[in-house]
Amino acid sequence: MNVMIDLPPWAVSENANLPDSIDSVEDRMRAVIRFAGLNVQKQTGGPFAAGVFEKESGKPIVVGVNRVTPLGISSAHAEIVTLMLAQSKVGSFDLGAEGLPEHQLVISAQPCAMCYGSIPWSGVTSVVIAASSKQVESIAGFDEGAIHPRWKEELERRGIEVTEGILAVEACEILQEFVDSGQAVYNAKTVLKNNRS
Amino acid sequence: MNVMIDLPPWAVSENANLPDSIDSVEDRMRAVIRFAGLNVQKQTGGPFAAGVFEKESGKPIVVGVNRVTPLGISSAHAEIVTLMLAQSKVGSFDLGAEGLPEHQLVISAQPCAMCYGSIPWSGVTSVVIAASSKQVESIAGFDEGAIHPRWKEELERRGIEVTEGILAVEACEILQEFVDSGQAVYNAKTVLKNNRS
Numbered sequence: 001m002n003v004m005i006d007l008p009p010w011a012v013s014e015n016a017n018l019p020d021s022i023d024s025v026e027d028r029m030r031a032v033i034r035f036a037g038l039n040v041q042k043q044t045g046g047p048f049a050a051g052v053f054e055k056e057s058g059k060p061i062v063v064g065v066n067r068v069t070p071l072g073i074s075s076a077h078a079e080i081v082t083l084m085l086a087q088s089k090v091g092s093f094d095l096g097a098e099g100l101p102e103h104q105l106v107i108s109a110q111p112c113a114m115c116y117g118s119i120p121w122s123g124v125t126s127v128v129i130a131a132s133s134k135q136v137e138s139i140a141g142f143d144e145g146a147i148h149p150r151w152k153e154e155l156e157r158r159g160i161e162v163t164e165g166i167l168a169v170e171a172c173e174i175l176q177e178f179v180d181s182g183q184a185v186y187n188a189k190t191v192l193k194n195n196r197s
Numbered sequence: 198m199n200v201m202i203d204l205p206p207w208a209v210s211e212n213a214n215l216p217d218s219i220d221s222v223e224d225r226m227r228a229v230i231r232f233a234g235l236n237v238q239k240q241t242g243g244p245f246a247a248g249v250f251e252k253e254s255g256k257p258i259v260v261g262v263n264r265v266t267p268l269g270i271s272s273a274h275a276e277i278v279t280l281m282l283a284q285s286k287v288g289s290f291d292l293g294a295e296g297l298p299e300h301q302l303v304i305s306a307q308p309c310a311m312c313y314g315s316i317p318w319s320g321v322t323s324v325v326i327a328a329s330s331k332q333v334e335s336i337a338g339f340d341e342g343a344i345h346p347r348w349k350e351e352l353e354r355r356g357i358e359v360t361e362g363i364l365a366v367e368a369c370e371i372l373q374e375f376v377d378s379g380q381a382v383y384n385a386k387t388v389l390k391n392n393r394s
Binding site for chain 2 (some may be wrong): 007011085149
């Protein structure tokens with residue numbers, strides 16, 4: 001009675017090949033979006049990726065990807081998977097625990113309602129976002145759920161800074177690539193096959 | 198690079214001992230609250246449990262518990278753990294997929310912002326709740342996060358019926374037992390040691 005949450009083999013190799021540190025948030029996002037693109041090309045999950053970095057040093061802890069369809073687990077979004085792996089690697093369920101450096105979550109798209117709710121529990125103090133939910137919904141047709149209408153303020157009120165729109169164009173290109181590939185959008189009860197029309 | 202989400206051995210045995218079906222939602226909730234109480238007594242996680250049942254037949258798919266502190270994973274709330282295990286057992290990331298019976302999520306406390314967001318992705322069509330978030334926050338001191346102000350309506354709008362207040366008193370007794378035991382409340386950055394005062 002257990003479930004294994006893992007990354008595809010290519011992503012394990014790519015993590016091993018990441019540099020020791022990535023200075024700018026743009027370059028951190030570029031690394032994350034590259035994983036999202038590879039996830040689409042290798043057909044190992046949805047068109048989303050997330051990375052946890054030490055905020056100051058830029059050391060990558062882990063970059064992960066969406067694993068919903070390969071694992072058959074609806075909560076295996078990139079943010080949930082990546083935060084799990086990062087917490088496991090760091091050895092704490094609280095990435096903001098005393099004695100740890102601050103951690104930053106870099107995500108290729110605005111979090112859905114679930115992933116938004118997961119962020120304060122995780123202990124990260126910074127979130128950097130590429131594509132907006134509006135872009136995710138209009139390009140790829142995912143139902144992002146009813147997130148709190150003041151989600152950004154609610155995160156900031158909990159000491160979590162939010163930066164939006166970093167390399168959004170590049171992230172949207174991956175969403176479009178996913179749509180063009182005809183891979184399934186995994187909304188519950190309505191697994192819509194993408195059709196170019 | 199992987200994380201194993203599992204149940205403690207006692208909960209695996211208890212699952213094996215569940216009856217083939219449990220008719221009323223009160224009795225389903227009683228089974229779930231029993232797991233929450235055992236989780237506190239065995240010190241294998243937070244004071245919360247969740248169960249997935251076939252809605253009509255009452256067949257239990259799995260009853261799971263909060264695993265945040267034992268696994269070191271902030272998202273290992275009872276709902277997330279239990280939905281993962283249920284989806285793995287049923288063989289679909291969508292518990293509302295065509296050809297499956299309807300599934301019901303029975304939870305010992307109102308979902309936090311994250312778990313609320315996870316429900317529409319899961320495919321369950323019914324949620325039954327014992328303790329309210331107000332009770333969870335006032336008795337045990339967990340910060341339940343900023344859930345959508347019209348969370349119940351937002352679930353119902355997605356075809357998910359919500360029933361509140363089933364055996365809330367019994368669920369609150371478990372929360373109080375947890376507080377009295379002095380076990381850690383796992384809010385990020387502020388792991389407050391409970392003190393009876």
